[in-house]
Amino acid sequence: MVDDHQFTIDGLQVRLADCTDIELVAHASTVADLFAEPAALDLVVLDLRLRDGSSPTGNVEAIRQHGVPVLVLTSGEDPYLVREAARAGVLGVIRKSRSPEEIVDAIRAAVRGEVVPTTDWAAAIDGDPEIDLVDLSPQHRKVLELYAAGETATRVASDLKISRETVNDYLRRIRTKYADAGRPAPTKSELYKRALEDGWLPFPRRRKK
Structure with a gap:
């Protein structure tokens, strides 16, 4: 997990405590710090707004270069950042305000490599003028x-x-x-x-x- 709010990290650990199929094995405040120590990761849960000034696109690309998919967990206060993450190739975008059950279900699906098509992601895509729609027969x-x-x-x-x-x-x-x-x-x-x-x-x- 990459998030620089300890409260969020602690909250996710509590939510996953009773899960036998998901484990939070590492967390850091930046993407660089997360990969500074070797760890076998199936998924990175990423916050969009980090205090190091990094961009969602740069962070997602850096994580995917390690062969790890990304699920965004965000407060969603900045629609531009949400759209940027959606364009960068994440498996989904889910708000921190969602219920614990919804967040755990989203993480579980993303760990399996499944797309997590939430309404948060849909709203980001609908409001993105830069998506070039493809015309199909x-x-x-x-x-x-x-x-x-x-x-x-x-x-x-x-x-x-x-x-x-x-x-x-x-x-x-x-x-x-x-x-x-x-x-x-x-x-x-x-x-x-x-x-x-x-x-x-x-x-x-x-x-x-």
Whole structure:
């Protein structure tokens, strides 16, 4: 975890104390300090506004260079920083004001490598004028919707009554379009993020208690 507020770190430790599948193994006030000592990390939970003056983009890129995905946990008071983090390639953005259960569920999903499509992330994307939307044909959209939602290429082919080779060709073309737009999507989870960003898939609604 990278956060320079001890209260937040202590709070997360309390929230994870009863979890048998998640452990807070290291924390630091800067990204550089986190990686100063070797540690096996499956995920970094990152605060956006650090007192060292670092930027969300720089921090996310530095963490991902170590091969570790990022989940942003933020107070969300600065929409620009939230949008910057969303563009940088994080798995999700969640507010510190969310319930302990929601935060733990988000961390658990991110540890599994899953995208965490919260309403906070959706709001950041909706308000981002710099996202270059990709125009897809109706058939490409159908393939993306099914595949990004979790179906295999074989199942997509069966549902749309086309060959598996055609599905894979469409996916290559879709990935090329996103790469050309400066929004690469080399993995299935990245395609899922792009489908959410462009409105091809709906953001999950927040569960009511």
